Amino acid sequence: MNKSIVIIGGGASALMLASLLPKNRVTIVESNAKLGAKILVSGGGKCNITNSKMGEAYFLSNSDDKPTLSFVTDALKIFTEKNLLQWLERQNLVPVIRKDGQYFCQNSAKELLDIFLKECKRQKVLLNENVIEVSKKDELFFIKTNKQILKANIVVVASGGLSFPKLGASSIGYEIAKSFEHTIVNTAPGLVGFTVQKEQFFFKELSGTSTEVEIHVDDNLCKGALLFAHKGISGPSVLDASLYWKKGKVRIDFLPNFSWNNLKSSKKQISSLLPMPKRVTKAFLIQFGIEDKVASKLTSNELKQLESLNNYIFSPAGTFGYSKAEVTKGGVSTDEIDSKSMMSLKTDGLYFIGEVLDVTGRLGGYNFQWAFSSAFACSREIK
Ligand SMILES: Cc1cc2nc3c(=O)[nH]c(=O)nc-3n(C[C@H](O)[C@H](O)[C@H](O)COP(=O)(O)OP(=O)(O)OC[C@H]3O[C@@H](n4cnc5c(N)ncnc54)[C@H](O)[C@@H]3O)c2cc1C
Structure with missing residues (x-):
């Protein structure tokens, strides 16, 4: 039977x-x-x-x-x-x-x-x-x-x-x-966006823009677009990173594959030079207190600050939760x-x-x- x-x-x-x-x-x-x-x-x-x-x-x-x-x-x-x-x-x-x-x-x-x-x-x-x-x-x-x-x-x-x-x-x-x-x-x-803490509230103003990043969560690497959203950050690289994240910090490389070598001799504005949407670059410049100027005029201290975008430390406040996961x-x-x-x-x-x-x-x-x-x-x- x-x-x-x-x-x-x-x-x-x-x-x-x-x-x-x-x-x-x-x-x-x-x-x-x-x-x-x-x-x-x-x-x-x-x-x-x-x-x-x-x-x-x-x-x-x-x-x-x-x-x-x-x-x-x-x-x-x-x-x-x-x-x-x-x-x-x-x-x-x-x-x-x-x-x-x-x-x-x-x-x-x-x-x-x-x-x-x-x-x-x-x-x-x-x-x-x-x-x-x-x-x-x-x-x-x-x-x-x-x-x-x-x-x-x-x-x-x-x-x-x-x-x-x-x-x-x-x-x-x-x-x-x-x-x-x-x-x-x-x-x-899982496969969900991250909410942000006070230090990254400025991300929310970038809502709708996206940029290619690499996110490191412990030994795991998640590549792809990062989307700035009203509630925090999302997009394929972030969703993937959420699978590995439990608590603590993640490391975001906002400029993967970008070579800083020729920057000091460039006559271009920083916001035109960095391979990110201008809005995003400008927001980071404001955070660092750096003027959007010709790249060759950057001081070594300013350059160092910008280079930190290869190694941006971010502590998610949490995730968008089950309703969006x-x-x-x-x-x-x-x-x-x-x-x-x-x-x-x-x-x-x-x-x-x-x-x-x-x-x-x-x-x-x-x-x-x-x-x-x-x-x-x-x-x-x-x-
Ligand atoms: C927005 C979104 C996009 C996604 N996109 C992709 C994608 O492109 N590729 C991919 O691989 N995965 C994707 N996923 C994940 C994928 O949909 C799930 O992993 C997959 O559907 C799981 O299949 P499942 O049968 O185990 O569960 P589900 O598909 O969730 O089915 C479970 C079913 O059980 C029913 N149920 C729950 N409780 C009860 C109950 N008490 N009595 C009777 N019925 C009940 C639910 O109504 C539901 O229909 C996505 C998920 C979401 C939410």
Whole structure:
């Protein structure tokens, strides 16, 4: 007899899993009125599906005692980025590759969601239904929702993390895990902007401008655009840096690859010379108390101050929080999950896939690849 399966959550990982399983085998329970809400807003509306550069180096745990996350390797091998692209191609979606190996939908994230919605027509979907708790008696799971109690032989928790509560995020996955004696690694907002302390309040006046930087958080280097925002700083390099930052200082190089050698002999204004938007250079000049003058007139002390832009020490006040974070760091500890099937090592028949686990990908399509690879690994086991 086929075992009945309930998937908690109707986001990226759940939709992939339900698409891979035979007809009428699954009940998806989703608290939103629609499936896949995050897919639609992802990647600026085009969904960064995966990346040509893949491997454990692009994934983090939020646990202090795990410098690398070898847990992800099995699932990433079972369903690689190439397997994903082939699977999508069979569904007539050929993602386009952009910079840094990132694959996006051609025109809109809806292209990906539509594939899942078509595939999931074969399964039972309960919308506007909130899972409240899960228990197990003998070999049967009881899934209590706000409307009924469902029974299943297998439960897959695909309820994601805490980020973007307006799109349905909740802590239910962690609560279920705890009720089955799983450990939760501390959670925090990830892929999120930094708020600023008093010394950097002038950043806020630069809102809307962006400049290429390199951010060092301990030994980790995050390159790309830094966007000055109303609340602080954001942009790809900052989002990536937020994955490594817990507290304390980060170091920003505002002028990576800029050579100071010819500056002393230049007849150009400093604000025209430095490779940053003029507005940004001028704001720093004001902070340093340096006049925007011909570069050759800079005193050696002033030059030294400007050179400090290669090594700008910045202590974030905090982050923009879960409401703006693309992901949640931390989650269900991977120490208690089988890496080949995603099954709980504590309770037979209970599985965790996607972001609810203590697995966070860097910026660039890694979080969807994880959602899909972990779903695929799980599907092989419960088919
Ligand atoms: C703005 C934004 C942009 C992003 N862009 C990208 C990108 O371009 N590339 C990338 O790789 N990643 C991106 N991400 C991250 C990516 O969306 C997530 O990592 C991924 O969706 C996780 O999949 P999941 O299935 O684990 O969880 P989710 O997709 O979050 O799905 C979980 C589902 O569970 C439901 N749920 C929660 N609680 C309950 C409950 N009690 N009962 C029933 N249902 C419940 C939720 O409503 C939700 O639909 C982005 C995230 C955001 C917020």
